[in-house]
Amino acid sequence: MRARVAFIALAALALVAAGDPKTETVHVVEDGETLKGIANRAGVPLSIIAEANGLAEPYVVKRGQKLVIPRQRSHTVKPGESLSRIAERYGVPQSQIALANGIDNPGTIRSGQRLIIPAVMPERAARAATTPTTPYFRRPHDGKVLLGWARRADGGGHEGVDFAVNAGDMVRASASGTVLFAGAEPKRFGQLVIIDHGNGWQTRYGHLARVTVATGDPVKAGERIGIGGQGGVATRPELHFEIRRNGTPVNPAPRLRLAD
Template sequence: MRRAGIALAALLLATAAGDPRRETEHVVEAGETLKGIANRAGVPPAVIIEANGLVEPYAVRTGQRLTIPRQRVHVVKPGETGFAIAQRFGVPFAQIAIANRLDAKGTVRPGQRLIIPALVTRPAERPPASETARPFFRRPHDGTVLLGYAKRADGGGHDGIDYAANPLDMVRAAGSGTVVAVSASDSRFGRIVTIDHGNGWTSRYGHLAKITVDTGDVVKTGERIGLAGDTGEAKRTEVHFEIRHDGKPVDPAPLLAR
């Protein structure tokens, strides 16, 4: 009895003190990060991202109010599918898939414990206008720069950045978007992938040994889109990378996150 009283007192004290594992809304304090908030709240970062419509690079700002979806857990029964479970709980399957890293087919297995996030209807939050001019980009490969962007007065030059690479190194999407073109026989760049990032922004990745995405695939920043090679006119294993806006090449260097 005494232990029960102590436990109840501890619970009330934690609640009164703002127990992060019970809060459903969090006001961001100076120095906090999305990952830290998620860890303290005991929910996956992806659930908070989805609930608040956050966009890359998923930075949060002091004073920002974040919805913290409280979740349930469901143990998959034989014969159940992800879509049936979503219908049962009245939660869009996309939110369950994000919280549990499920594939688009809704594949689950008996005995699997699924996080069922709370249904959130908050509209997507948009960054300030000064940040909407371009997507969030990062380097597609960590190799040394062999050749940078250069434009000449006569219209010639080099439209992107060439990175040194080892054979079959992973080449990553520089930003989230949709694969709009895949070619295995470009005369200059050999195997090449083009990703549309919206608002007129596209990126291209050339000299690939292998392409690991298809036209129409939706990719996230950092996701593998191919393997480095020496196809096309490459003299060694390298990655050719371009960023274009409204079809015109722009210097990638100032746009890449450090």
């Protein structure tokens, strides 16, 4: 009898754990639920859940729909650790960790660096994440184009678009996503924001006077992410904007519908 009671208690605990919004990895939508409410209870950014399940704005969900809830972790690099060893530890492809953290060279990680460890999604979500869909990009600022795309065969040139701004202007996210980096970039851009839009797409916003978002923040298209200015090596108030796909610069002009 005692064993049976213990078994029932364990079963009840298992049911509670399976439905715990802070730990569940799959959520079945109930009547009246919204994606925003599900994301808030799960403690996972709405944009991350939407991306994992192939949902687009206005993010309508229906009763009985199964949603994958990707759980993101972090890791602080220890002395002597390599990116490949960290990837093996968490069972996440090295390329995904590099992409999530904007790492171009896997050998450049340093002791004490905090890395985002992206969630390993179930097969259904993984297929959605690898579908070659392109976000709808909007202009991050309405200023005139000061300098356009000029990519050379040797990989040099100008890898984005520079917009004229006035000091204090708002700079907005070109598409919805998650902030991968927000802070000082010492070589060229001053205050810089990098946003991940899923499926390998990223945007970069440089020469900002200051940033108004933090790493890990979910952002929506059109949301303010920084204040325009003359940061880094800029000689005038301007915004340097880039679109990248799997780390490779892409010409923003046709995607922003800029005049030739």
